[in-house]
Every structure is written in structure tokens, then in C-alpha cells.
Amino acid sequence: MAHKMQSLVCRECGKEYPTEAIHVCELCFGPLEVKYNYEEIKQKISRSAIEAGPLSLWRYLDLLPVEGQGSIGINAGFTPLIRAKNLGAFLGIDELYIKNDCVNHPTLSFKDRVVAVALTRARELGFETAACASTGNLANSVAAHAAQAGMQCYVFIPSDLEAAKVLGNLIYRPKVIEVEGTYDDVNRLCSEIAGERRWAFVNVNIRPYYAEGSKTLAFETVEQLGWRTPDQVVVPMASGSLLTKIWKGLNEFHKVGLIGPVSTKVHGAQAEGCSPISTAFKQGRDFFKPVKPNTIAKSLAIGNPADGYYALITVAESGGVMETVTDDEIIEGIKLLAQTEGVFAETAGGVTVGVLQKLAKQGIIKKQDVTVAYITGNGLKTQEAVVGSVGRPIRIPPSLAKFEQTFGQPGEA
Numbered sequence: 001m002a003h004k005m006q007s008l009v010c011r012e013c014g015k016e017y018p019t020e021a022i023h024v025c026e027l028c029f030g031p032l033e034v035k036y037n038y039e040e041i042k043q044k045i046s047r048s049a050i051e052a053g054p055l056s057l058w059r060y061l062d063l064l065p066v067e068g069q070g071s072i073g074i075n076a077g078f079t080p081l082i083r084a085k086n087l088g089a090f091l092g093i094d095e096l097y098i099k100n101d102c103v104n105h106p107t108l109s110f111k112d113r114v115v116a117v118a119l120t121r122a123r124e125l126g127f128e129t130a131a132c133a134s135t136g137n138l139a140n141s142v143a144a145h146a147a148q149a150g151m152q153c154y155v156f157i158p159s160d161l162e163a164a165k166v167l168g169n170l171i172y173r174p175k176v177i178e179v180e181g182t183y184d185d186v187n188r189l190c191s192e193i194a195g196e197r198r199w200a201f202v203n204v205n206i207r208p209y210y211a212e213g214s215k216t217l218a219f220e221t222v223e224q225l226g227w228r229t230p231d232q233v234v235v236p237m238a239s240g241s242l243l244t245k246i247w248k249g250l251n252e253f254h255k256v257g258l259i260g261p262v263s264t265k266v267h268g269a270q271a272e273g274c275s276p277i278s279t280a281f282k283q284g285r286d287f288f289k290p291v292k293p294n295t296i297a298k299s300l301a302i303g304n305p306a307d308g309y310y311a312l313i314t315v316a317e318s319g320g321v322m323e324t325v326t327d328d329e330i331i332e333g334i335k336l337l338a339q340t341e342g343v344f345a346e347t348a349g350g351v352t353v354g355v356l357q358k359l360a361k362q363g364i365i366k367k368q369d370v371t372v373a374y375i376t377g378n379g380l381k382t383q384e385a386v387v388g389s390v391g392r393p394i395r396i397p398p399s400l401a402k403f404e405q406t407f408g409q410p411g412e413a
């Protein structure tokens, strides 16, 4: 029986490669992607088998790029899909859902999905050292999973990250390398290091496998909606990988016979201060111009996005759009989500909610559209962004009289 993973294939010229730790085509330098044997998977996969699987992303093992079982990150994924009635009422959307990766395991962002898959595969390929170039959340997740797996670990981050994201590395005791520069500088350095050491850089040489982990956000959405596809989804973009893989995941479920044809519109969200992909879309271009990031949405601050081109194609293919929000709108988005649904998202979530709000206002997302917004990271990691705009506690001495001075007598008011 052939394996479910057939090869790595170049997205540009189609040349196929063995499923090893390689990520660019030697002929045309195009990015490599995992190619599956869908006919074979179709024979085996079923809704009931998935439903009987583990309460993690590994319930979709048949469509993930590993040979054995998930061995690292065994609790990642299967986060709540929240019916957001209050936010939906506010925005005029009857059936709105929040896919809440603020509570992903173990490091409270969607990155636990991609790292679980990448490091499970890295272990299968014999790697002993895990590494990454990160805008923050990825480093946290690689460091935590490497600790649990007993792997050596090097994480590379820009030098301007939020305190909680820096601490969220150090606690696991990896080597934390703070590079004086932007994420794009970090990434370039990591590509050079990956060329000369046998380390599993999850988003460089392991990237084809890493990226597949994002599909599980689409798989879970469909299953949690009762095997329905949403009409509209809003996805935050950094490199653009997550957005392309949500689309790939939806369409794979169709290919293996779990659902009918997909007509979901996929919308991309960026911060105005780092919006190379959204800006290209709005200007009607199919290529983007790299930018120097300047936004509070640091987890999305990639000026030269590796999958930007494919994100543009994906959004066009699905009939979606791309939008941007200012830093002030990001803060408003974070507060709106917290105050309507009780979910405290990081800045990337503010980008998603801000763009969701714009699309509802513009009539692109309509009242009757089943809509899912991807909330990809936890607000406790980006406190700096909102600390100045949430007011202060009301301080009183431990005295009933003082309390009543401020809040009145019972029965008054």
C-alpha cells in the first residue's frame, strides 16, 4: 500500500521530491508543498472515524504529513468554536463564530498546531535540534514543544518583542537569540544558518510540513459546524501561510469525500502598518512590495511574506477580499471582542475583528452568512498594546462606607 504522503512538489514547476527536510525547488527555487495520495486517503477516512479520534488536531492524522502517530504536541488543537451571539448582534451577522486559538495548548496561539506537526515530522526525519525564525508566538511554541520532547532548541526573534513573548521563551530554557532587526532580518539569518547546520528550523527547512498544521483550523471548523463549510471566513495574515492552508484544508475535505464542493469566501486581514499583501490586493496587483513593518500587531509583522503571492491567489480564487486596520482599530477590535464575548485576544485578534467589522459594514459579509473569524493568539501576551486604553481599577480602603460613597447604598441607584 502506498503511503498517504506521496512527495513534496514544487508549487511553480511541479517537480517532485522525496518527503525529506527540503523546502525549495532546485530547478526554479519555487516553494515545495506536500502532495498526498487522496484516492488512498478517501478509502480510509470517514466522519465517524474522525469523531472517534483524539480530542486534538491528531484526529485528522490521515491528512497530516507524518508517517506514524503524532508524537509531539499531542494536545494541540481542537479548540472551541464559539457561537458569538453578542458580537454577531452588534455587527448584524446572525450566525457568527469565533474559532478560539487563544486557548490552544500549550502556548496559547495557533502556532501550537504547526509546531506539533513540524516537530513530529522533524523527529521522524531524525532531527535532534529544533529551531525557528519567529515574530513571537512561534518561538514560544517551539521552545515549549522542544522542552517536552527533550530536543535542543534555538529560537530567533526580533529585538522589539512584547515582554510576555520573550519570557514565554526563556522559561523553557532554549537558546533565545534576539536579532537586532526586523523579522525579515531574522528570517534571512535563519535561512543562512539552516544551510549549514542540521537543525529542524520548523518554518525554514521543515516549512512544507509545518504549514500543513494550519489546515487543522479548517478541518475543525467544518466538523464543529456539524460538517458544514462556513460562507465567509476572516483570517489574519503574517506570511500568508495560514490563509492558504485554511483554503487547502476545506478543499481537501471535499477531495476525500467528507463534504460537498466548497464555496467559502476567504478574506485576509492585515495591520495597516504592515500590509504588503492587503495593499497589493487593494491595488489589483498579484505581486506585493516588501515593506518595513510599523504596527502594534507584532505577531503579524512580516514585511516580506513568504506566502504573500499564494495568499493573493487564494483570496481571488475563493472570491474573498483583503482589508487593513489601523493600530487604533486593532485596540478597538480587541476590546470589542473582550466586551461582547469574554475572549481576550492578542493584537492579531484585534486585526481580525477590526477587519470583520469593516467587511460587515461594507456589506461584503451579510446578515445570513455563516461566518467564522479566526482568533489566533492570547491577549495576555500583548498587554502593552491595550494597557493604556482600558482605564484603571477603582481603589478604596477596606471599608463599607467608602464603598458606598462610590457606589451608593443598596437599593439606591
Ligand SMILES: *Cc1c(COP(=O)(O)O)cnc(C)c1O
Pocket (backbone or CB within 6 Å): 109, 110, 111, 137, 138, 236, 237, 238, 239, 240, 241, 242, 243, 299, 300, 346, 348, 349, 376, 377
Ligand atoms: C503567526 C501568526 C499568524 C499568521 O501566520 P502566517 O505566517 O500568515 O501563517 C496569525 N496570528 C498569530 C497570532 C500568529 O502568531
